[in-house]
Amino acid sequence: MTSSTSHAPLRISKLAGRYLIFDIDDVMYLRRNHNMCSVFTGTTPQNPQQNVFMGLPLELMPEEVKVLVDKHVAYVADDAAFHPARLASLDAPSRQAYLQTLKDEGRAAYQEFVDQQRRKPKPSQVKAKNKKSEPSSSTESPRKGTEDEEEASLFDSSPAPTPADPTPKPEAEPEGYAVTHTTSSLLLTQQPPHQQPITSPIPSPAIEVPASYPLYAHLQHKGYYMMPGLRFGCDYNVYPGDPLRFHSHFQATHHGWEEEITMLDIVAGGRLGTGVKKGYLLGGAVSETHTEHIDGNDTGRGVDITASHGKGGDGTIPHVRTFCIEWAGM
């Protein structure tokens, strides 16, 4: 794996208690280098009713966020607080540039809309339309340039971006749509690239992880990919590689070191796991009072994954013991 320090810390937005990633490059980086896939939660605007194909943002589990923050791969930004704070701290040129970007985007969106309207073929004149559209757009562009400057000076006097107004303006004054950004990404990219991200030294908000965190961290450290386990009645679905390439190996359920496990749960889990070609994995952190053989775990066959994904020993990984259950076939 590539060194995690070679990549600038990822920005994880905390919004309404959920940890989200809005940048597709970050999503790809996590998937390639930190064996995390997580779950896309964004709907597609063209078809908001379906939930089979989801898009950005990516929602990370708190366990994943904690692992990333502990490895200094990412930091958590409270976006609700960040956005107004960043807006207030903009100096005049960057503020001007920000407003200009918003205007440019609004105008581009409006232009797109106009072009689409124009391109819409009337049944009678489909042929004529294609020839006509080219010259009309070329005559329009120089006129648009002069208006750009006018608007920039106009807008300078008004202190805040205008609220969203989805109705298209008449073509006499192509001001463009007022764009309301759903993320703060525009504010982020305006930072000079040589500067460190301003938010990284700020301590991340405390991450509340579920009790199953030790098991997650243990498996994550070994290079497994974890997905939510609801489908198989467990805490995590554990994949030996990217879930697009591999069948999952385990359904993992966390238990406390001395927490009582009913035998029926083991039998049911083992039965279900074997039925779907998985192992039922029980695991949990060894409590501090337990000082016996700590060499017991993870020698033998299980380590081939560790070897290929070998990471520098990180002291923050809790000591976890795991047991795998399969039907014996008798």
Place this chain on the structure above:
Amino acid sequence: MSDSHHIRHLVDTVLDNLQYQHDWTQLQVLTHSPVDGSPLPRPLISGLPLRRLYLHPDDQLEMLKAHPKPEDRLPETPEIEWVLPTHLAEKWSLKSFASVFDSMPAQAPSRPERPKRILLATIHDDSTIVYYFMHDGLVKPRQN
């Protein structure tokens, strides 16, 4: 008192089942560790099944490579298995399972490491017994 009686009963039931239903041989009950003589958390049964019960998927892969022709029968030398008798109404924990594994004796003088798997025998009141493998650590599932 009643507890040890109950456990002895479990052991006997599983022993009978292994011997008469599954035709295991060389059945033995181990109540004390052969290393230091301390009592095991629960008596273990060891025995030799008729056929090989467990084959690790990696070993299976190598065997298939070594015997590419399907008409070649895979070698089936049975291995000694260790059985942990339990009752369905019991409550176990990670700690108690770990103590069972940690107390297991070495398989043979030639193989000093302790076994990494047990056969979990669970008895129900209607005398049904189900057998599940339990592995110590992350062991990938078989391609059954």
